Amino acid sequence: MAFELQLKRWEVSVEWASGAVSRDVVVATTRGKAMVETWRSDAFSGSTYAEFLKFARCRRDHHKPHRWGDHITACGRPAFFLGNNSQYVQIAFADTEEQCVGNAHPYDVFPVEYRPDTYRERDDVDSVRVAA
Incomplete structure (x- = not known):
């Protein structure tokens, strides 16, 4: 049985205390999973998930790379x-x-x-x- 591609691209942006903003594209089925995936990176090892949610934002990335989902x-x-x-x-x-x-x-x-x-x-x- 074949399944359809359920994964989506999410842009997670983090605003650091210095004012700098970093962005990354995460591939996940839901917004919540994209946020958790980002939070699990080493950069946030000293933060609880609740703290992470205060300075992180997530939105759908509608850019579809060439051959995505083929x-x-x-x-x-x-x-x-x-x-x-x-x-x-x-x-x-x-x-x-x-x-x-x-x-x-x-x-x-x-x-x-x-x-x-x-x-x-x-x-x-x-x-x-x-x-x-």
């Missing part, structure tokens, strides 16, 4: 593509009801055009450029 295969299982960096591919498995974000090694991801460029063979990169 169906791919990762580690031999159906998955949703969420993004990548130069080392890993960010995914959510499509065959589980509780969706959570995970990382897959690029060589475990198919089709190859969803891998970072550094993990493609020269022939794969050329064929993607020709197809585009």
Whole structure:
């Protein structure tokens, strides 16, 4: 049984005592889960969740990156593509009801055009450029 992508992008902004504001995009199913995910980072280890809520804000990030939510295969299982960096591919498995974000090694991801460029063979990169 296949599931639909339930994950959403949330922008969490934190206003520090110095007046500086930091922003981060968190992928989670709900606003509350995005806030908790941010609070669990090392930067807030000295704060209770109640204290964190006083200086943190969260809103939906409606920017949809290229190929966000596309169906791919990762580690031999159906998955949703969420993004990548130069080392890993960010995914959510499509065959589980509780969706959570995970990382897959690029060589475990198919089709190859969803891998970072550094993990493609020269022939794969050329064929993607020709197809585009």
